[in-house]
Amino acid sequence: MSPVLEAGNLRVTFGTSVAAVRGVSLTMNRGETHCLVGESGCGKSVTALAIMGLLSRTAHRSADILRFHDYDLTRLSERGMARLRGDRIAMIFQEPMTSLNPAYTVGSQMAEVFQRHRRVSRATALDRAAELLQRVGITAPGLRLKQYPHQLSGGLRQRVMISMALMCEPELLIADEPTTALDVTVQAQILRLLQNLQRELGLSLLLITHDLGIVARMADRVSVMYAGEIVESAPAGALFAAPTHPYTRGLLRCIPVPRQVRRDEPLGSIPGVVPRIAPDFVGCSFRDRCAQAMPDCARHVPRQRATIDHDYLCRLPTDWTRAEAA
């Protein structure tokens, strides 16, 4: 089966000084949840916006491959891309409070996307909107459709955003930290909702998050991003069981796991912050924060395979972790 989305060597630069995404490659199959994890500023959101073609005018995107089904997104015109967006590829954002237009009702904003792509009457579009609001667990959808965004809570607004993204039954849903701005109970509801919808609709979900708890719960496959690169990518189980890149290992040590953390032992942390990377940067971008760094890390770093579907970007051999444990 051909993949839903395929990106190869995707790059995004801002001007001549900042490279936000540096050669990201990923493949998404039908019905798969692919989690993109990493710290703030590592290029997760920019990757998503680059796939959507929603980068600002100051950004420059290039890619060897950027395909959605049979569409070559690198060659698609803005109009062609606009026809896909909201119809076959949809996106939800981190900021539910500001992502809806304050001047229009929920119903009008939801109907709009269906009318744009399906050429149906407004009444039909509103019926569809009501149906989807019900589906995401909103009671009294008829009332909500007539309300304005400021009359809804954050959780409700994010549900509206999700149902709006689903109006045209997209094949690919990109969710950029969809629960970060919400409180914990609402987070859990939204995640469960996304899981159910994905199963029912056979959605491919590209879920961007910095929360490893969410990854563990949702992901089929995980890609760990650092300074604009995917430093490790593996099926979720393999990644949690055998993290290989020093950064991934560092990240996992930062999560408190019940029965494994001890009261007198501090939780792990990675010293330093994600560096700003210029386009001409060579070598491993993590080397300044890495305990395993060696002089050769300033030169080219190879992408190695730990197993057939588990790769990582580091000079260390696959079995180095055994040496560390010993």
Add this chain to the structure above:
Amino acid sequence: MLRFLLRRAVLALLVCLTVLVISFALTRLSGDLAISIAGPNATEQDIATVRKNYGLDRPLPTQFVDWAVHAAEGDLGRSYLYHAPVAGLIKERMPITLTLGLTGLVIALVVAIPLGVIAAMREGSLLDRAIGLLALFGQAMPSFWLSLVLIIWLGLNLQLLPISGVDTWQGYIMPGIVLAFSAIPALMRLTRAGMIDALSSDYIRTARAKGLSSTKIVLKHALRNAAMPVVSVAAVQLGFMLGGSIVIEAVFALHGVGYLAWESISKNDFPVVQAVVLILAIIYIGLTLLADAMNAVLDPRLRAA
């Protein structure tokens, strides 16, 4: 919605009262009215007669209440110059001034909003800077000078438009352009600033993620949110145009309210001055109220407030 408008209306009424007091006080502050009405060759006796006849010998509060009550009934006194009721004089001239002001406003909006939108969409480009420069010129240009340039160029050299009077509708075009010029820079900059703000907002990103056409994104989603300050300022600008058309009405010989005001100021016809100030102020307040109502229509969040 209703409560919002009601509150604004009560406020407007209070402003009206204040204006009433001020417009009354201003004319009394400009010297002894009896002396100016009686004229330069009047004797003490004449002045005393005038003072008595016009009721200027009464205490100020009495004069004010008398005038205010009459004004509320639509009686704005009699003009000393025209020997006619002031209300009638103003009523006769108001249509000219209103037509002129509205012409100016329409021209200003038709020019300023598209320019502002284009400048915002091409922020930082050469085009944006050129439009900014144009606005600067517009702001710096004195309206009497622009009037004369237009009269010479369009009126005398090209003979496209009449140079004075409003016998035909074409007579409104040149003064309308001049009036518009003073309002365009502010409206243009506000539109540009509002659009830049709106275009970088999260809901515009959502609109783009929905695959909407750029026309719809700009005109439906961005402009609606950028329009509110523009509406408020446009209302104020129309007020300025109505009140500030004195120079232009004089240059183009349009016998509107501005011309009447200019005449009565120079001839000390104080009931007319007082009435013009009052009526322009009321129009101004009405326009602000209208702008509030329009903003409430544009922004649902205001209706709840």
